[in-house]
Amino acid sequence: xxxxxxxxxxxxxxxxxxxxxxxxxxxxxxxxxxxxxxxxxxxxxxxxxxxxxxxxxxxxxxxxxxxxxxxxxxxxxxxxxxxxxxxxxxxxxxxxxxxxxxxxxxxxxxx
Amino acid sequence: xxxxxxxxxxxxxxxxxxxxxxxxxxxxxxxxxxxxxxxxxxxxxxxxxxxxxxxxxxxxxxxxxxxxxxxxxxxxxxxxxxxxxxxxxxxxxxxxxxxxxxxxxxxxxx
Numbered sequence: 001x002x003x004x005x006x007x008x009x010x011x012x013x014x015x016x017x018x019x020x021x022x023x024x025x026x027x028x029x030x031x032x033x034x035x036x037x038x039x040x041x042x043x044x045x046x047x048x049x050x051x052x053x054x055x056x057x058x059x060x061x062x063x064x065x066x067x068x069x070x071x072x073x074x075x076x077x078x079x080x081x082x083x084x085x086x087x088x089x090x091x092x093x094x095x096x097x098x099x100x101x102x103x104x105x106x107x108x109x110x111x
Numbered sequence: 112x113x114x115x116x117x118x119x120x121x122x123x124x125x126x127x128x129x130x131x132x133x134x135x136x137x138x139x140x141x142x143x144x145x146x147x148x149x150x151x152x153x154x155x156x157x158x159x160x161x162x163x164x165x166x167x168x169x170x171x172x173x174x175x176x177x178x179x180x181x182x183x184x185x186x187x188x189x190x191x192x193x194x195x196x197x198x199x200x201x202x203x204x205x206x207x208x209x210x211x212x213x214x215x216x217x218x219x220x221x
Contacts, residue, residue, distance in 0.1 A: 006154075033208060040119065042199065042213035043155075050206075058208065090154055099145050100209060102154030 002027045006091050006103035012111045013078065013085060021076045021106045023091035030095065032074035036060060037088040037105075046089075049074055050096075078108065086110050114138050117200055117212030126221050130187040134200035134212045137181065141202040144176050145209065146185045149197045158198075159185065190219045 004025040013019045023032065031050045035043040045058030049068040063082025068074055074093075078085045088107050092100040117134045124130055132146075143162060147155035159174035161167045161183075167174045175184040183202070187194055197216045201209040 035211075040213065042117075043201075043211040045208050045210075048208050088152075092154075096206060097143070099157040099160045100155075102147075102156070104154045105152070107152075 004091060004093050004101050004103040006089075006106050008106060009104070011106055011108045013108060014111060016080045018077055018079050019108070021078070021089055021091075021108070023074045023076065023103060024072055025074075025093040025101070026072060027093055027101060028071075029093035029101070030071070031093060032068065033092045033094075033100065034058075034064075034066065034074070034076045035090045035092065037090060043090065046076065114210050115200065115202060115212045118215055119213050121216040121218060123218045123220060124190055126190060126192060126219055128190050128219070130185075130190050130194070130217060130219075132185040132187075132198050132200075132215050132217070134183050134202075135181055136183075136202060138202075138204070138210075139178075139181065140204045141210075142205060143203045143209075144174070144183050145201045146172075146174055147199040147201060147211075149199060149214065151196075155199055192219050192221045194219050 007022045033048040034046040047066040049055035065077045090105050091103045094100045115136045146159040149155040164176050164178045171188045173186040195218045197214040199214045200212040203209045
């Protein structure tokens, strides 16, 4: 079955540590996105990529980095520069002009 | 003023009621309008997708877009307890990422 897979489901980060969230899709979608969801804040765009080897910053890119070396994969790294990383992270993919398909999310907690 | 405004609720209705969910927006360049449903601790799933002003119906769900008023609505008829979720409106210009509302939490009481 086609879909979008995020891993891990839960992730714990120590202070000063970088962590990487995985996002893989087999839908043959060109575009991929990372959103952050906080209680009462809705979804806020971190980064997006419309084509392999190219990506753009979203509204809250500071403290995050991404890569898009393959069409199927769009990993997100939460760096130590992100001062408040505890949140629910959602990855999505789409064809141009279509709605998004979301993964099931990764819940990141700072310990 | 935020680009997309959505009342966060919570909204509580009895089973069988008609539910009305709404969003307003400020960017007149928005032309794609969507509604997503999100269950707790899950990713959002696409419910409705409209491109132009007017109504679109799919089963118990009707999406309405009024571009002149910059106002979109989602109606749920014969609401069920399984409809209890957070409903997110989202919209975009051509070939730009979706901008989401904050979501409205809905509870349908049996």
